[in-house]
Amino acid sequence: MLSEKLLNEINEQIGYEFYSSHLYLAMASYCYSIDLDGFANFFIVQAEEERFHAMKFFNYVNEMDETVTIKGLETPPSDYTNIEDVYAKTLEHEKFVTSRIYKLMDIAMEEKEHATISFLKWFIDEQVEEEATVKGILQKLKRANGDISIIYSLDSEMAKRVFTPPTV
Numbered sequence: 001m002l003s004e005k006l007l008n009e010i011n012e013q014i015g016y017e018f019y020s021s022h023l024y025l026a027m028a029s030y031c032y033s034i035d036l037d038g039f040a041n042f043f044i045v046q047a048e049e050e051r052f053h054a055m056k057f058f059n060y061v062n063e064m065d066e067t068v069t070i071k072g073l074e075t076p077p078s079d080y081t082n083i084e085d086v087y088a089k090t091l092e093h094e095k096f097v098t099s100r101i102y103k104l105m106d107i108a109m110e111e112k113e114h115a116t117i118s119f120l121k122w123f124i125d126e127q128v129e130e131e132a133t134v135k136g137i138l139q140k141l142k143r144a145n146g147d148i149s150i151i152y153s154l155d156s157e158m159a160k161r162v163f164t165p166p167t168v
């Protein structure tokens with residue numbers, strides 16, 4: 001059982017995770033449009049990860065014997081200036097998601113909801129990883145300063161990313 005407040009916030013979060021998945025697909029699509037297929041692959045994998053996050057919350061709510069409410073999604077932006085801009089916006093978005101997870105954790109702690117506190121810890125660690133990955137790539141893109149040969153070499157690196165569902 002979850003409080004109404006916590007359940008509402010988790011339902012909102014499920015929406016944000018699915019939105020993240022759509023946002024990253026829109027970014028993948030942009031990457032294809034500028035012939036950076038490796039970066040497109042990075043965002044397709046990212047979109048799958050976000051769907052996995054949404055499902056993790058979805059399964060948790062059901063385990064707690066509560067009901068998930070699936071809501072409609074906003075249209076994500078599809079226009080970007082360049083690949084660096086895509087990663088700058090990704091970092092911005094991930095920071096927002098981190099703030100959302102912290103908000104959920106604050107409520108769970110206020111309510112001494114120990115099961116939810118334990119469940120959310122995984123997401124707190126996951127956000128540290130997400131932000132670090134995106135920051136690292138953004139830094140490389142900034143240093144590349146538009147140099148197409150460096151961007152293509154990063155693109156080949158990004159092509160190697162595969163989605164492996166976390167086991168925890």
Ligand code: MG
Pocket residue numbers: 017020049050053097
């Ligand atoms: Mg996520």
